[in-house]
Amino acid sequence: MEKFISLAHGDGGELSHRLIRDVFINAFGDGNEAMFDAASVIISNSKIAVTTDSFVIKPIFFPGGSIGKLAVAGTVNDLAVSGAKPVYLTCGFIIEEGFPVADLRQIVLDMANEARKTGVVIVAGDTKVVERGSADGVYINTTGIGVYQPNMGCSLEFEEGDAIIVSGTIGDHGIAVLTARGELGITVPINSDCASLNTMLDEVLQHSKGVRIMRDPTRGGLATTLVEIAEDFNITMKINEIDVPVKGEVHGVCDLLGFDPLYLANEGKAIIVVAENERNKVIDILREFPEGENAVVIGTIIGKEKGQLLLETPLGSKRILNRLSGTMFPRIC
Amino acid sequence: MEKFISLAHGDGGELSHRLIRDVFINAFGDGNEAMFDAASVIISNSKIAVTTDSFVIKPIFFPGGSIGKLAVAGTVNDLAVSGAKPVYLTCGFIIEEGFPVADLRQIVLDMANEARKTGVVIVAGDTKVVERGSADGVYINTTGIGVYQPNMGCSLEFEEGDAIIVSGTIGDHGIAVLTARGELGITVPINSDCASLNTMLDEVLQHSKGVRIMRDPTRGGLATTLVEIAEDFNITMKINEIDVPVKGEVHGVCDLLGFDPLYLANEGKAIIVVAENERNKVIDILREFPEGENAVVIGTIIGKEKGQLLLETPLGSKRILNRLSGTMFPRIC
Numbered sequence: 332m333e334k335f336i337s338l339a340h341g342d343g344g345e346l347s348h349r350l351i352r353d354v355f356i357n358a359f360g361d362g363n364e365a366m367f368d369a370a371s372v373i374i375s376n377s378k379i380a381v382t383t384d385s386f387v388i389k390p391i392f393f394p395g396g397s398i399g400k401l402a403v404a405g406t407v408n409d410l411a412v413s414g415a416k417p418v419y420l421t422c423g424f425i426i427e428e429g430f431p432v433a434d435l436r437q438i439v440l441d442m443a444n445e446a447r448k449t450g451v452v453i454v455a456g457d458t459k460v461v462e463r464g465s466a467d468g469v470y471i472n473t474t475g476i477g478v479y480q481p482n483m484g485c486s487l488e489f490e491e492g493d494a495i496i497v498s499g500t501i502g503d504h505g506i507a508v509l510t511a512r513g514e515l516g517i518t519v520p521i522n523s524d525c526a527s528l529n530t531m532l533d534e535v536l537q538h539s540k541g542v543r544i545m546r547d548p549t550r551g552g553l554a555t556t557l558v559e560i561a562e563d564f565n566i567t568m569k570i571n572e573i574d575v576p577v578k579g580e581v582h583g584v585c586d587l588l589g590f591d592p593l594y595l596a597n598e599g600k601a602i603i604v605v606a607e608n609e610r611n612k613v614i615d616i617l618r619e620f621p622e623g624e625n626a627v628v629i630g631t632i633i634g635k636e637k638g639q640l641l642l643e644t645p646l647g648s649k650r651i652l653n654r655l656s657g658t659m660f661p662r663i664c
Numbered sequence: 665m666e667k668f669i670s671l672a673h674g675d676g677g678e679l680s681h682r683l684i685r686d687v688f689i690n691a692f693g694d695g696n697e698a699m700f701d702a703a704s705v706i707i708s709n710s711k712i713a714v715t716t717d718s719f720v721i722k723p724i725f726f727p728g729g730s731i732g733k734l735a736v737a738g739t740v741n742d743l744a745v746s747g748a749k750p751v752y753l754t755c756g757f758i759i760e761e762g763f764p765v766a767d768l769r770q771i772v773l774d775m776a777n778e779a780r781k782t783g784v785v786i787v788a789g790d791t792k793v794v795e796r797g798s799a800d801g802v803y804i805n806t807t808g809i810g811v812y813q814p815n816m817g818c819s820l821e822f823e824e825g826d827a828i829i830v831s832g833t834i835g836d837h838g839i840a841v842l843t844a845r846g847e848l849g850i851t852v853p854i855n856s857d858c859a860s861l862n863t864m865l866d867e868v869l870q871h872s873k874g875v876r877i878m879r880d881p882t883r884g885g886l887a888t889t890l891v892e893i894a895e896d897f898n899i900t901m902k903i904n905e906i907d908v909p910v911k912g913e914v915h916g917v918c919d920l921l922g923f924d925p926l927y928l929a930n931e932g933k934a935i936i937v938v939a940e941n942e943r944n945k946v947i948d949i950l951r952e953f954p955e956g957e958n959a960v961v962i963g964t965i966i967g968k969e970k971g972q973l974l975l976e977t978p979l980g981s982k983r984i985l986n987r988l989s990g991t992m993f994p995r996i997c
């Protein structure tokens with residue numbers, strides 16, 4: 332383990348993984364790495380889901396959303412992909428001295444609107460203020476509580492031939508946020524995909540018993556999230572590069588600047604692994620929603636021996652994909 | 665409402681009160697100000713308590729504790745004073761680039777130890793890293809979930825003659841943290857009172873049916889917390905200055921620098937309002953614990969018409985106390 336925290340420890344890739352494993356999981360004893368997604372706990376004999384996330388995105392207002400909308404949607408999605416119905420949210424604000432109250436009002440309004448839309452209730456809050464220069468505007472933590480519904484959920488059991496679905500184009504959030512910072516010197520008409528997916532994913536679980544797992548590919552992008560699934564469940568996944576949906580503008584910026592869309596952050600996309608015979612049904616359900624209109628199958632489970640993610644290129648060659656390693660960009664969520 | 669956030673908006677006094685009321689409560693609709701303490705929610709037909717708190721204390725290691733110990737004890741206490749048994753905790757870290765990993769390990773260890781001591785399980789976590797200069801070392805959010813126990817709790821109904829108890833000396837945390845910063849140019853042998861009170865308060869509730877309310881006088885201190893109770897329940901409370909326990913060293917620093925101990929932060933103290941005929945029993949229970957060995961009655965409820973806190977001075981004169989107004993000190997929790 333390194334001696335000092337670097338930005339790469341926060342980008343959701345290999346170093347984040349090691350930081351969590353080496354510093355947190357050991358100390359918290361009973362914990363396992365799954366605690367860094369939604370955790371299942373028992374309370375008064377009911378199984379509930381709990382998740383926490385801090386939002387430090389820069390800029391706080393970006394095309395397609397704000398830190399407020401993101402702080403609700405991000406935590407709602409963590410619960411939704413775990414198969415739980417999001418019910419309650421808490422919010423903790425760390426505000427920099429001098430922050431405009433008008434901006435704070437807008438952020439809080441965005442949170443309230445997104446909460447209303449998704450049906451979650453914000454039940455507890457906290458505000459702290461730090462001196463000028465001790466934060467960058469505002470940071471928000473949201474913690475979510477969800478309930479699992481009877482006879483609904485993800486089996487977490489995989490078969491060869493299972494389909495890997497992504498609910499839409501990838502990389503929109505990463506590119507929207509990066510270009511909104513103005514540092515790259517380019518402007519692209521791309522909105523963040525920031526959206527709450529709970530209604531859509533609930534519909535999938537209501538109508539399909541074949542869902543193996545759902546995940547939201549945020550920090551670290553599609554590739555890192557798939558590698559995590561592959562390693563956690565010791566399955567070999569193969570995705571076809573040509574099938575992965577990427578907007579032309581996102582491709583353009585990536586080509587220009589040397590980014591890989593597979594590692595760009597998303598804030599309104601789900602990965603769904605589903606039994607082969609249910610794939611079309613799930614795709615149809617997803618496409619009924621605006622958030623899922625570009626849903627497609629991008630790959631399959633091809634083995635159950637090795638925890639590995641393979642990418643098949645348009646030329647037919649295959650290569651192993653790893654977690655994001657090294658800083659791609661900080662402060663994207 | 666002001667146009668920009670100032671440090672005083674974060675000190676737990678009058679401006680914090682207005683910020684929460686004007687910006688948050690309105691937007692979150694169903695919310696009320698109680699959401700900024702532990703909230704009661706129903707999940708799968710069970711009533712549970714939820715609370716959230718961000719910790720931005722400076723310095724992160726201080727005499728008697730660290731931000732890690734505080735982040736557990738603070739949230740455990742929020743649940744405990746609401747009458748709930750703390751069960752689960754989440755933790756969200758915002759870490760500044762360059763932060764020493766050894767310090768992070770120590771903080772995480774302090775959290776793990778305090779969690780073990782109090783019997784709560786840390787079930788979910790998150791880490792974010794921000795650039796050098798965009799945070800001050802590390803900030804931690806903890807969100808706590810607790811369960812209410814059958815036939816145990818606070819009545820929230822008050823009678824004239826009810827006793828106001830404080831579980832020990834006040835102001836220790838504020839003075840310990842302030843002097844630890846080294847800015848005041850004085851050193852005082854005072855430790856923070858930072859401690860989890862759940863076991864002690866559980867014992868009180870187990871054995872007394874006369875408890876009206878319990879609160880932890882953190883930011884804003886004893887006076888602000890009592891004013892909040894008085895206003896929320898429209899009761900007149902009177903405390904006797906001479907009965908309020910304050911350590912000699914704390915008095916000394918206050919006299920030297922013009923602070924009022926009644927407004928200094930505490931992180932291991934509880935205020936308990938209890939029926940007159942139960943006061944001695946509750947005091948006896950508190951004194952069985954090291955955290956409660958200096959528990960005393962400091963005042964009484966003297967009326968039910970006006971939400972007001974009165975201080976009776978040693979000379980017998982009375983004055984109205986208000987919430988803390990203006991910055992006392994930021995970053996004390």
